[in-house]
Amino acid sequence: MRPNVQSGPGIHVQDMSHNIGPRRILDRISLQLDAPRIGVIGRNGSGKSTLARLLAGLIEPSQGRVLIEGVDVCKDRRAAISTVGILFQNPEHQIIFPTVLEEICFGLRQLGRNKADARDAALATLTGFGKAHWLDASTETLSQGQKHLLCMMAVMAMRPRWLILDEPFAGLDIPTRMQLTRHLENCGVNLVHISHDPRDLAGYAQICWLDRGQIRAKGDADVLSAFETEMIHEGARDDLADLAG
Structure with missing residues (x-):
């Protein structure tokens, strides 16, 4: 039976999971988001890029649905491309x-x-x-x-009414980042900005912390602070010295 996903303004994700082969990348995510600036923070490997592609309707979830402004972005591709767009980290993967x-x-x-x-x-x-x-x-x-x-x-x-940003500033120098940020601030659409860097998401109204394929926390700037505190703590460890068994 299909999940009871509420349709209407904003982004509605309910009980969404996604597998690649035997590996579960995202696990039973449910979200209702309606702020004009939404940030998704998480470490590399937490499932952020997979989430970006699911929100844009580019791949179909293994379980659950994604509705944006009432549009099932995977099932109705004609409506989806006029509802949500995506910017990849590497433009070479987008320009054809x-x-x-x-x-x-x-x-x-x-x-x-x-x-x-x-x-x-x-x-x-x-x-x-x-x-x-x-x-x-x-x-x-x-x-x-x-x-x-x-x-x-x-x-x-x-x-589109929504724009998904999958770490678009990675590898860019400071002037280019500043220029693109100005364009994004003036683009007139709602943003979901996915990043591993809290600086990219400063001032965003809603923040989701994605950790190991699940939403660990959702809230305001306090979530960013908690993420940054934990990352600093992790950085103080020397787990890079551990050899795989």
């Missing part, structure tokens, strides 16, 4: 076309736009970000930070 125009138009065409309308919408998006001169640029000529921004623009062109 040789030009900026083609990259932005792809999602718009998936929504049913004709070629001319998709081009107009792509140009309007680029203009809104002050990047109209990128229209015919080759994606291979873009810097890493520019590729991140292109991915953001391609998602935003589809006008």
Whole structure:
């Protein structure tokens, strides 16, 4: 029997688990989230990237459902791509076309736009970000930070209500992080920002601590403080010196 997932505004996850082969990555997660800025914090290997893909509807949970704004993001892909978008940690895993125009138009065409309308919408998006001169640029000529921004623009062109961020600042220098942060703050959509770094989530209204595939705590900035305290304590240990048996 399907879980009794409440539909309506926000993100609703109930009794969701996900396995990869015999290994359980996420275990019976239930969440109701409706803040405009939501942070998910956790160590590497805690299941954060898997959660990001489940929230975006890119993979189907082994158990349970994810509804965002009442849309089952796995079952109804047409509705999902206009409801939720995702930015990966590595833009090379997201960009698939040789030009900026083609990259932005792809999602718009998936929504049913004709070629001319998709081009107009792509140009309007680029203009809104002050990047109209990128229209015919080759994606291979873009810097890493520019590729991140292109991915953001391609998602935003589809006008989603939610944007999932899977550690988008990893490996970026300080100026690029600052510039992308400004774009995100002004993008006008609700954010779920997934990170291992508490600094990325400062000021977020709701925080979820993901630990070993389960939600360990949910709350406000106090959750970030508790996570950081435990990480400092863990860092003081010398478990890296232990050899595997």
